[in-house]
Amino acid sequence: NAGVTQTPKFQVLKTGQSMTLQCAQDMNHEYxxxxxxxxxxxxxxxxxxxxxxxxxxGEVPNGYNVSRSTTEDFPLRLLSAAPSQTSVYFCASSFxxxxxxxxxxxxxxxxxxx
Amino acid sequence: GENVEQHPSTLxxxxxxxxxxxxxxxxxxxxYFPWYKQELGKGPQLIIDIRxxxxxxxxxxxxxxxxxxxxxxxxxxxxxxxxxSAVYFCAAGKWKNxxxxxxxxxxxxxxxxx
Numbered sequence: 001n002a003g004v005t006q007t008p009k010f011q012v013l014k015t016g017q018s019m020t021l022q023c024a025q026d027m028n029h030e031y032x033x034x035x036x037x038x039x040x041x042x043x044x045x046x047x048x049x050x051x052x053x054x055x056x057x058g059e060v061p062n063g064y065n066v067s068r069s070t071t072e073d074f075p076l077r078l079l080s081a082a083p084s085q086t087s088v089y090f091c092a093s094s095f096x097x098x099x100x101x102x103x104x105x106x107x108x109x110x111x112x113x114x
Numbered sequence: 115g116e117n118v119e120q121h122p123s124t125l126x127x128x129x130x131x132x133x134x135x136x137x138x139x140x141x142x143x144x145x146y147f148p149w150y151k152q153e154l155g156k157g158p159q160l161i162i163d164i165r166x167x168x169x170x171x172x173x174x175x176x177x178x179x180x181x182x183x184x185x186x187x188x189x190x191x192x193x194x195x196x197x198x199s200a201v202y203f204c205a206a207g208k209w210k211n212x213x214x215x216x217x218x219x220x221x222x223x224x225x226x227x228x
Contacts, residue, residue: 004157042118042203042218043158059217090157103148103216105157 002026004106006091012112013081021076021109023091031094031101032074036060036087037108043090049074081113116141118206120219127194128227135222137204138186144206147187149178152201152221161202162189194226 007022025032033048035058045058049068063085065077074093078085089109094101117140127133139147145166150158164171164178164187171178175194180187191198201223207216 040123040220042120042205042220044218045216092157102160102163105150105159107155107157 004091004093004104006089006106006109008109009107010110010112012114013078014114015082017081018077018079019081021078021089021091021111023074023076023106024072025074025091025093025104026072027093027104028071029093029095029104030071031096032068033058033092033103034064034066034074034076035090035092036085037090038087046076046089078111081111083113085111086113087111116144116206116208116217118204118217118219120204120222122222123220124223124225126225126227129194129196131194133189133191133194133198133224133226135189135202135204135224136186137188137206137219138184139206139217140185141206141208142182142185144208146207147178147180148205148207148216149189150203150205150218152203154200158203191224194224196226196228199224199226 004025030051034046035043037043044060047066049055055066091106092103094103120137148163151161152158162176162178164180175192177190201221203221204219205216
């Protein structure tokens with residue numbers, strides 16, 4: 001198993017550009033989520049999905065879109081990047097998404113918006 | 115909503131000494147409290163967790179205690195080793211309709227000095 005994989009590892013964008021952060025898992029997990037990590041603020045939930053075709057907003061969803069067409073993939077889209085979106089982004093997955101399920105995190109994508 | 119505080123933000127200990135990190139949470143409905151270790155350039159990794167019906171849990175050199183009345187929980191690492199150096203995050207979670215609803219603390223950077 002590769003676990004949770006994320007691409008790219010690092011990206012530089014100009015303000016207003018769009019891009020998609022990729023996330024994939026090969027553990028047949030139903031639940032997937034995206035977090036952003038900023039210095040001194042821990043991880044904050046952006047969007048999550050409990051299965052193919054179902055997504056919902058987390059704590060900080062503005063400026064981000066997601067879709068879940070397959071169980072394996074959960075891409076995060078930035079439609080018009082802003083400097084405030086400079087952060088490290090982590091994708092995570094677990095079996096059911098219940099509070100007792102272990103979340104497995106990907107290695108992260110470091111995004112810099114100029 | 116839930117708010118999780120974590121102290122200290124940085125902690126330095128001598129190899130072999132113990133380290134304690136404390137977290138407080140605000141939502142009494144939270145019922146799951148995981149701890150994550152994040153090494154440089156990697157995603158967070160679950161190291162131990164505790165449910166709301168348990169007061170203490172141990173796993174070799176790591177232990178977590180929970181005080182539901184006071185709404186705080188702590189991570190204890192005994193006989194610290196240089197490889198314990200990392201950033202540690204606590205989180206408080208509960209079931210929200212469907213999907214997880216974790217709120218993370220801001221993190222503690224632990225340095226174990228040889």
